[in-house]
Amino acid sequence: AQSVTQPDIHITVSEGASLELRCNYSYGATPYLFWYVQSPGQGLQLLLKYFSGDTLVQGIKGFEAEFKRSQSSFNLRKPSVHWSDAAEYFCAVGPPRGGYNKLIFGAGTRLAVHP
């Protein structure tokens, strides 16, 4: 079955510390991979995506993610967290070619940032 697992429900980091949010997936083929961020009271905004090529992808707001095929993972990282990064983060996977492009989302990781 296709699924996305985000093992950490809540993470708390200090401002300026580094961050890594984990995402593992189960899919029949290498899917398209996405990270979204949801700020309080807002919709979801695309941070970054991977579909081919370089396995380290850069996104907005200083985030990056690394695709590791052998581990079926797509972990999100940021070297220095800002207080404004406090939000909920969702990993998602989608079919590698065309069709309805239905995305499957993980349960989310809520990030808190201490000053």
Place this chain on the structure above:
Amino acid sequence: DADVTQTPRNRITKTGKRIMLECSQTKGHDRMYWYRQDPGLGLRLIYYSFDVKDINKGEISDGYSVSRQAQAKFSLSLESAIPNQTALYFCATSEGGPYGYTFGSGTRLTVV
């Protein structure tokens, strides 16, 4: 104006009432989706549509129906609302491929 607009933003309704959530988009995308978000469960797909004549059930369609009135409009109805349909509902659009979704700001629905 937002690319994907959802109305209303918040709604409280009583058990048994019929309610419609509306979504309109200016992206020109063919694909439209309705998801619900519950704490600890992420987003789950209710219905999706490829065009006006193409409507498909998602993983949790029971108790819901949809209407694709035009390429730009995709409405979600709860025929007879029940308390466990209390959730945050999102509409999204996509042009397919590796481009991901564009989300609306969500509708927070409370069924009492």
